[in-house]
Amino acid sequence: MPDSALLQRTELPRPNVSETQAREILKDHYRLEGAIRELGSQQDRNYLIDTGEARFVLKICRAEYATVELEAQNAAMRHLGSLPGMPRIPQPVAAPETGEDILFLSLEGEDYQVRLLTFLEGESLTRRKYLAPSVVAELGAVSARIAKGLEGFSHAGLQRDLQWDLRRAGPVALHLLKSVTDQDRRDRIAKAMISAVKRIQPLAPALRTQAIHHDITDDNVVARPDAGGRLLPDGVIDFGDVISGWLVADLAVTCTALLHHADGDPFFILPAIRAFQDIHPLNEAELRALWPLVVARAGVLVASTEQQLAIDPDNEYVIGNADHEREMFEVATSVPFVLMEAAILQLAGIADKALPAIGRLLPDIAPETVHLTDLSVLSTELAENNWSDPEIDWRVLARAAAETGAASTRYGEYRLSYTQPLSPRAPATFALHVDACVPAEAQAVAPFDGTLLKDGHHLILSSPDIRLHLDGLETPLEHETAVSAGDPIGVVSGHPGSVGGLRLQLCRDANLVPPLFARPVHAAAWSRLAPSPSPLLGVDLDAPAPTSGELLEKRHKSFARPQKNYYAEPPQIERGWKEHMYDVTGRAYLDMVNNVTILGHGHPRLARAVGRQWSLLNTNSRFHYAAVAEFSDRLASLAPEGLDTVFLVNSGSEAVDLALRLAWAQSGARNIISLLEAYHGWTVASDAVSTSIADNPKALETRPGWVHPVTAPNTYRGPFRGAASTTEYVARVEAALEALDLVGEGLAGFICESVYGNAGGIPLPPGYLSEVYAKVRERGGVCIADEVQVGYGRLGHYFWGFEEQGVVPDIITIAKGMGNGQPLGAVITRREIADSLEKEGYFFSSAGGSPVSCVVGMTVLDIMRDEALQENARDTGDYLKSRLQALGQRFPLVGAVHGMGLYLGLEFIRDRETLEPATEETAAICDRLLDLGVIMQPTGDHLNVLKIKPPLCLSRESADFFADMLEKVLSEGW
Template identity: 60%
Template sequence: MSFATLIHRVSLPTPQVSAEQALHLLKEHYGLSGALHPLGSQQDLNFRVDSERGRFVLKVCRGDYSLVELQAQHAGLKYLAEHCAVPVPRVIAARNGEDLLTLTVGGESVHVRLLDYIEGQSLTALDHLGHEVVAGFGRLCGEMDLALAGFDHPGLERTLQWDARHAAALTEHLLPVIADARQRALVADAAAQAQQRLRPLLTRLPVQAIHMDITDDNVVWQRDAGRRWQLQGVIDFGDLVRTWRITDLSVTCAALLHHAEGDPLVILPAVRAYHAVNPLLPEELQALWPLIVARAAVLVLSGEQQVSIDPGNAYSRNNLAHEWEIFRVATSVPFALMEAAILTAVGQTLPPLGSEGFAPLLPGLVGREFALIDLGVLSPHFEAGNWEQAGIDQRLLDEAAAVHGLAASRYGQYRLSRTRPDCANEPDTFPLHVELRVPEGSALEAPFAGVLHLAADGSLRLDGAQSSVRLWGATTSLHSGAALVKGQGLGTVGGALTVQLLREAQPEAPLFCTPSRAPAWQALCPSPAALLGLACDAEPELDAKTLLERRDASFARTQKHYYVDPPRIERGWRNHLIDMQGRSYLDMLNNVAVLGHGHPRMAETARRQWSLLNTNSRFNYAAVAEFSERLLKLAPEGMDRVFLVNSGSEANDLAIRLAWAYSGGRDLISVLEAYHGWTVGADAVSTSVADNPRALESRPDWVHPVTAPNTYRGEFRGPDSAPDYVRSVERQLANIEGRKLAGFICEPVYGNAGGISLPPGYLEKVYGLVRARGGVCIADEVQVGYGRMGHFFWGFEEQGVVPDIITMAKGMGNGQPLGAVITRREIAEALENEGYFFSSAGGSPVSCQIGMAVLDVLEEEGLWENAQVVGGHFKARLEALIDKYPLVGAVHGSGFYLGLELVRDRETLEPATEETMRLCDRLRELGIFMQPTGDDLNILKIKPPMVTSRQSVDFFVDMLSKVFDEGL
């Protein structure tokens, strides 16, 4: 086929065949009738046929297409059905036995075919595709190319507009369709650069049969029972052709770019997956990105052309926005960066620079000792958030130079100062340069022969044959364009000196890059250590994956970790946690750190007391008395005794022992779906199957669970359901008639179930029934108390009751092991018959001092008020999601203990368990830590530090909306 024929085809609109004519064709030639549903296509006419014999696809294309090309497609489908596990459509023969009909419809010659319909959907409309799906596209492409390598047919030798071999000619021909001169120049320049980089590779690219349209339009998916996307098949073999193998992956990757949210590196999982099943040659890997850019140029040009000649084609018109987005993302980064990213993604490296031949850049300082300043995440120079101060890194370098004379930063050390709280995007924390403090006037010499350039920003750039060096803070008397030999003077240091080494002249190379781009940029901007004569590279950090492997090899597996591949977290500040690459994650689940992370008051209190004394509470010291007195001031009137313990589990375990000792009974009533701890006693009364799948079958006979008073999804619903739930308690009391009742334990607000309030009046009635039988009432305030609920300091205040025993822990010590049991004297002293009690760390001087400091800071920083005001704003914003997203069923709780419950159906309340887990995983990608709770794990358990700001709340809810909009 000639290029003239190709140009003719590019100018063709879709066939002018009406739905009525299509139905007539179906009836006459296939004996089918039914409903037709138009399917999008750029130049063909496609209908889904819903008939009595099932679903099919009717394809109508213009007679301009040769029969041998269409026969090649049919032969390819048959070949793949026999040689590839990926499902493809089956061609249905017409009544006359032919699988391809050439007919005249309305005076126009057309080719007609009928194929199987593959059930499922395309992913074109999704804004975001997860890593697994992206990798799935790459794996599919590799598997299909592997299968098609053995296929051949005369119809594959065709001149096709999408064939990358014709991209340059087609681009030149179609450029006039873009009216805007600026856009036209952008497309022309991108296409020219792509062809320039491809030219030396073309003769070494393998050729074979390829699908050449494995895109989000033509791959069919369905969600499985776990709501994960599963591949169903590949459709549309209209672009089947024999050409460069790598073209197939370039088409797939280009299609992924309109789901990239501006980041072209999203294609890397697809590249890795393809390479794993169908290894690519180095030349193919180098050609991939230029082919993607060339494809992007052809897409926008063909799209504009098709809309101009066929304005009624909604498919082409709607696709045009996607095509321009693909072009925008494809041209947003340098070619060299993406080529390096692709190579490093599959474990290949660029050839080394000849760094051993460098002359010293600063010859007068060779052999001098530099102070290398730690600016990383764990740097001892950073505390109490001082890294947020503008210019902190430069100030630290200046201070070090004032003491030591010479100072330098480390190349490749992730900078804490560049972290970005409440930000969905990775921060650019990786330095591709070294900053030095050396005496002004120090001589600078050319480390290699090259041409000097003076940039508009005042920097100098020396471009050599293999490498380039950029300098900021240098002055020179030489003119731009001056040619220098190695070792020739190029200027002097005029201030703070910044040095960046580049593999080739890359004026657009940044000084900092994001962690995900670091491997590629490192390949292009290696360390300048060799030309500085300075060992200034960052020490390699233990990566998160290796650390997790070490943890799993020694730390008992039952002690779970968040996420399958958790980041390594070593620092925190206020309501954020920071990984070793300097990324800040909004902490929305850490109710232990009520004051936030890294609070200087906690650090100083612990340091001071440790320097004085730390022992156990059997010694006589002031802190234990002072802290106990302060706790009693917070307790209801009549409570006058405090036990200090290590944890919430220990507090609840002790409360059970107190109930036994005081009542003389052993039977305890607990509430279903509750969690109280991990000790033997606390676990016995815990019934949450999310925490222990065998919870209901493994309760000891002295524990009597009652129906969970869940007003949203429980057996009885609504605010008036208290009497119905109280009947469950009455039934259990009847079952233990004749035995002494020890008591009743319950969270006054249903914490583990997502912060659900109990129905009004429930605890008042239950407490009355329990006390009438001689039992004691235990309020488990470990999670919901201590001011977290905002309007109430204690959760039981919402119910208007006073328990006999209060247990607490979690935020009492802001992370220090500390819990407490508060009760009345007669209950406390009942335990004396069983011996004395003490807790090693619970009442220690350090724990007591920290406990008092927590109370001080809660008051001084107004954190109870913050929980009320910001927490109120938080709940209002979450409740607004109910009207917008059907998946949001309810918002529970108050203050900084909230639960967002996700359901698939608001009538049946079917829990959206898998969607909730995917939501948490996606939020982690966006810089937020969140986990599910509840027996169905369909509730977001929102319990952040009480320092959480309105800004953080808005960021969290905005990201929830973003993920809901993307689709779960």
């Protein structure tokens, strides 16, 4: 038991020292004057003073605290401050007159001890609800460096009685619990503390002791922002709990503090443990003790807070932390001890002991007759969203059993049927059990020695090393019957001649009933506790593990490097449905960026049409077949009057390339006016007129002489702002045209997106295209509207982007959505412009206009019409835009919401006056959105605009989810 002095100290209130008195102490004893304010503390009084030249912290504690303890704290700070590679550490400041760094003062009859420390600039992590894994890891690394630095440090003041000493957690908590008035909370804390102490006690002799800080928490580190606005801890303050204690307790304190940032998931702390282990490795006993110590720390914190509020109800510091500490306790007690132990040991590379021998459960069923079903993301049994049927797994299993006599699901399979679209958290999809359909009345025998337990219809065969959980078996045996391996224990339920269902699950822990499914992030730890039941059926029931990492390495090995991935660690996505995409773990993502799939993913009508045409014919457009004539006529009918001739190609790049050739052929000139910040494609010609430095950092240095880029008419961040900027931007085009007039080289044409898509969907200034088109045509040039991204109904209010400007171009280029992902592009123009190309010979694109491509194109248009997708783009897009604009009223980072329909751009800025782009923040926000189940990417020359261009089937529910997740990120951090 802790001594009475320690218990009495737990009940002490903070020193009763006012701000005025603190000001006098600073002036009289340290010759310091300046602005002063109080900092929070549990049992001390801390005041920050800013002299204008430097900042210091005045620390005041009660006389009941031993002076030698304060001396130890000062010595520890000096020791760490002298070591290389340490985080920033505050340093004691001696009083000028006495040279002492601890003063003894009496105020109004109370005795206090006073110290002055240098102040570390930076922010606390406490109020940041979300911490990125890199920040969590860095906090673990800071904890490890301090522990490493204190490894050889000693001082008499380290041998102290401290309520936070986790070696005394049990007795201290039980003492503190008398102040907890909530009976249920008191009982829960007591139960958790008893369980934790029971797990710690046998490990205690192997736990190393050294000098430790014992309070490296999100409150007691200071952090400075990186380029993306993430706070990275780099300084440690408050050495008030420094002690000679268990090394592992230092990490336990840090991990406990992280739990209120964990969003309910205790695995959130693992990066901190890994970082600590890399710097100052813990032994196996310490690793096993870590989680019980976390639970103990959380229990002591909650109990101490309840007591302190009873003593000092106006302590704002304690009040402010109370909810955090209760959340820490809730998260710490939300999972079994053995699960976190398994996760921690696995992280440290410590293997589990081998399983005992396990025999077959159903000896009369030959292993080779058991058919294994496929319920994974790639299963051919799952189609057209039938995986949302809650009975689909059993239907597939029963169908397989009817055909083969016996069938089983697979262990460790990520089942698509357990996915959850529009979920900020990856759902539990990893199967920790198997279900089997086998002949009814098949005899079951004990696969190992044990005791048969009955819980209703649920059976458990228990041995010291393993437990078998069984459902679907009828047994004549009584509860708690001892059986030996091979003894009959029952028969499979069901009528003779039918099949019966069995559910099988193994577990290493006698006190644990594992869940049937685990979340992907928890799967490895749970599979250590609930191993594969393959031995029970004598067949390998394990589903193959995803090989996403190996596939990514293979991609990097053989796939050309300029062909980049979205994300540094991309999920392996193998299926889609409507606006959702699914990775191989069954995680559903809302696709908010994929403008290629205009209809949505996996559309059954399109799949059937393509499959039928592939079964009939696919060839090139020089053959005569119906689809090319019908599709070309259909496209021409969608264009304004006079644009009656169609070329079919493979992509948007080819379409732009061909449009430029047509302009050259029609005009007889070469020069093209294009816009800065634009992207038009990757072919030689389309790349030549692309000037986006986000896509090509050297774009402005490498344009050929026939390309003449003019100022981007960016009405948000360009040199001229707002709707009244038309004249100025047109003047920039006119200046380029006049320069060409002077040299007499002639003009081939002008190309631009009808809405400034690559910059984030920014509308062109009113009347801009009307004036520019007129000036271009006066010189014999051709006007090209690049509608590859912004056309084809995506804007909702218009089918073509140029309709917003009230103009008709000479050439339209389209691609992307018109094929819903099938390589398909087109150029629509006037007959005489098309015919001008014959001067250079005929045109041909091998796959452009193939029967399959044409059927795809016509089916896409049919579905867009029948499902009113343009109208949905208008209505859902307007609704989504209003929600995003509302975020701009709350969060200064949101500069503007551009675009219309389902082509929107959300621009992030650091300053609303200078419009400084928030480039790094945007990248970090996209990464956080991926964690929350949203696929999003940046665009624009500064990569600070979210390019919001989802499938046109986007539902209002999905729009709300996207806006909600973005709000969550902006509120909690990234």
